Amino acid sequence: MGAEYFNMKFKKVILVLTEDTDQMIITQVVKLCKKFRSKLFVLFVIEVNRASRLARLTHQKTDILDQEIEEGGWKLLYLVEDEAVESDVWTSLHLENGNLMDVLKKYIEAYDINTVLTKRKDETKEIFVSSPVPVIGL
Amino acid sequence: MVLNISEILKPEAIMMEMKAREKLAVIKELVDYMVANKFVKDGKEFVKALCKRENLESTGIGDGIAIPHARTNAVKGLILAFARSPKGVDFSAIDGKPSHLIFLIASPDDKKSEYIVALAKLSRLLRKHNVREQLKRADSPKEILDIIKKNEE
Numbered sequence: 001m002g003a004e005y006f007n008m009k010f011k012k013v014i015l016v017l018t019e020d021t022d023q024m025i026i027t028q029v030v031k032l033c034k035k036f037r038s039k040l041f042v043l044f045v046i047e048v049n050r051a052s053r054l055a056r057l058t059h060q061k062t063d064i065l066d067q068e069i070e071e072g073g074w075k076l077l078y079l080v081e082d083e084a085v086e087s088d089v090w091t092s093l094h095l096e097n098g099n100l101m102d103v104l105k106k107y108i109e110a111y112d113i114n115t116v117l118t119k120r121k122d123e124t125k126e127i128f129v130s131s132p133v134p135v136i137g138l
Numbered sequence: 139m140v141l142n143i144s145e146i147l148k149p150e151a152i153m154m155e156m157k158a159r160e161k162l163a164v165i166k167e168l169v170d171y172m173v174a175n176k177f178v179k180d181g182k183e184f185v186k187a188l189c190k191r192e193n194l195e196s197t198g199i200g201d202g203i204a205i206p207h208a209r210t211n212a213v214k215g216l217i218l219a220f221a222r223s224p225k226g227v228d229f230s231a232i233d234g235k236p237s238h239l240i241f242l243i244a245s246p247d248d249k250k251s252e253y254i255v256a257l258a259k260l261s262r263l264l265r266k267h268n269v270r271e272q273l274k275r276a277d278s279p280k281e282i283l284d285i286i287k288k289n290e291e
Contacts, residue, residue: 067262074258081195082209082254091195092232095261 009114009134010036014107016100016118016127017044017076019069025138026080029117033089040091041111042080044073045100070095101126108133141255143263144287146218150175152279153221156240161192164227165206168219168242177219183212184244198229202274203264204237208244209253216245216252218260220282222274239264239273263290 015029033040051065058065077093084091092111096103104127107113113133118124120137128135153171158164165188173181187210191197198204204227219242226236241260245253263269263286272285 070262070265071258074261075254078254078257078261082250085191085194088194093195093199094232095265 007036010038012039012041012111012113013115013117014041014043014104014111014113015080016104016116016124017042017073017080018119018121018123019072019076020121021076021119023079025119026076026083028138030080030083030087030089032117033084034087038089040080040084040089041094041107041113042077042091043094043096043104043107044077045103046070046073046095046097047100048098100124101130105130105132141252141259142287143218143256143259143290144283146216146256147220147283147286149279149283151177151217151219152282153219154277154279156221156223159223159225159227161227161229162189164221164223164240165189165192165242168206168221168240171221172213172217172219172242177217178213180212184208184210187212187244188242196230196232198231198237199261199264200231200233200235201264201267201270202226202235202238203270204229204231204240205257205260205264206240206242207253207257209247209250210244211246213244213246216243216249216256218243218256239270259290 046069051062051069054065055062073095081091081093115133116131116135118127156167158167166185169181169184172178178184187208188206191208197206221240223238226238229237243256269289276282
């Protein structure tokens with residue numbers, strides 16, 4: 001596979017963030033996007049009932065957890081953006097509520113995404129199985 | 139980190155009605171206002187940093203909101219300004235709608251954590267439909283601050 005193939009596959013990529021996405025992954029993704037001059041879409045999805053499920057486990061209030069999850073999501077999005085701007089990488093940040101796979105499919109279709117990037121873990125397993133475009137595990 | 143938007147936003151950094159109608163002119167008008175109120179060290183450098191970010195991505199986040207932002211040593215500390223545009227400004231928002239509520243955030247290079255937290259808190263606050271509507275209707279800087287304070291509690 002030549003450079004042209006990779007340029008095409010990385011033209012528009014979407015990074016699906018999870019709550020534990022770390023700085024190393026962010027740096028890796030930004031480097032990759034700089035190399036291929038990709039447009040980087042960044043998505044954080046707050047799964048339906050995420051806060052109430054966590055509340056049952058941690059005995060914390062649902063509304064406080066809701067607030068923490070959303071704020072945590074925005075922080076991750078802006079961390080990616082901050083690093084991307086330093087590297088002159090185009091970014092577009094998105095935070096949505098819903099089912100991860102449904103939201104992701106909507107974005108892939110709406111923005112003509114070529115490749116999905118995400119952390120390899122249980123909660124992202126479905127992406128690897130059901131994504132209509134190639135997925136790279138980080 | 140305890141950081142409240144209502145504490146960062148000062149009454150003198152609120153413009154109830156801005157004149158400019160075009161994105162770059164809006165940014166310049168806001169920066170001039172911040173320079174006049176001594177929040178900014180170097181207005182030219184600040185505009186440059188904001189424009190760099192605008193060229194890489196749209197800070198028009200949809201629902202009539204734009205949050206131009208930058209990390210630059212052209213500002214003295216973490217600053218936030220707010221302006222309203224009754225007619226709306228084209229910030230190339232994701233939903234294609236004009237922006238009526240414009241929040242400008244900036245911090246020096248060494249205040250990255252506060253800057254990210256402020257952006258996150260503001261973005262969360264502005265996702266609330268009722269907050270956006272109240273901000274559009276408010277009559278004074280004090281009312282703007284009261285709305286923010288009440289809704290971030």
